[in-house]
Amino acid sequence: MLLSWWCGIHSSAAPARDLYQRLYRSLASPPEQLLFRTYCERYGGNDGTDVLALLPQVYLHYDPYTRAERRRQPGELKRGRMDFLLLLPSRARIVIEVDGKHHYADNSGMASPAKYAEMVAEDRRIRLNGYEVYRFGGAELGAPGAKAAVSSFFDRLLAIHTRDE
Numbered sequence: 001m002l003l004s005w006w007c008g009i010h011s012s013a014a015p016a017r018d019l020y021q022r023l024y025r026s027l028a029s030p031p032e033q034l035l036f037r038t039y040c041e042r043y044g045g046n047d048g049t050d051v052l053a054l055l056p057q058v059y060l061h062y063d064p065y066t067r068a069e070r071r072r073q074p075g076e077l078k079r080g081r082m083d084f085l086l087l088l089p090s091r092a093r094i095v096i097e098v099d100g101k102h103h104y105a106d107n108s109g110m111a112s113p114a115k116y117a118e119m120v121a122e123d124r125r126i127r128l129n130g131y132e133v134y135r136f137g138g139a140e141l142g143a144p145g146a147k148a149a150v151s152s153f154f155d156r157l158l159a160i161h162t163r164d165e
Contacts, residue, residue: 031141038150058085
């Protein structure tokens with residue numbers, strides 16, 4: 001699905017590799033890179049190309065469903081950029097966040113209950129707008145077994161969303 005779109009706008013001898021490299025360059029941290037590489041290894045082959053589209057560094061106002069909703073509910077998208085947006089054929093919209101220290105600490109590096117409260121309030125708002133939100137801690141993705149945990153997460157998520165199709 002995503003690769004077909006890319007081939008329609010980009011001519012290349014190796015379009016899958018070029019798309020992967022372009023998306024990979026947008027990633028902001030090693031934990032995000034691990035999540036993306038694991039996803040691509042699991043679903044990047046022929047068996048996964050029509051199943052999932054994982055888009056890194058996405059601004060939610062580009063999601064066509066969000067744009068339609070925003071016509072009815074104007075206003076700022078307070079936390080518009082997500083680490084990943086996962087689109088499924090069932091039209092499910094899933095946000096995946098990789099949380100580094102900046103998600104819960106102030107500029108001095110101290111834990112900030114106010115910053116954390118702002119983040120979870122935004123999660124609730126995003127969920128009420130039709131998105132599922134899943135979070136990984138950056139430290140979690142740097143731990144032994146992280147790749148297996150991410151792969152298992154995607155397998156379980158896909159099983160849940162394709163159960164009734």
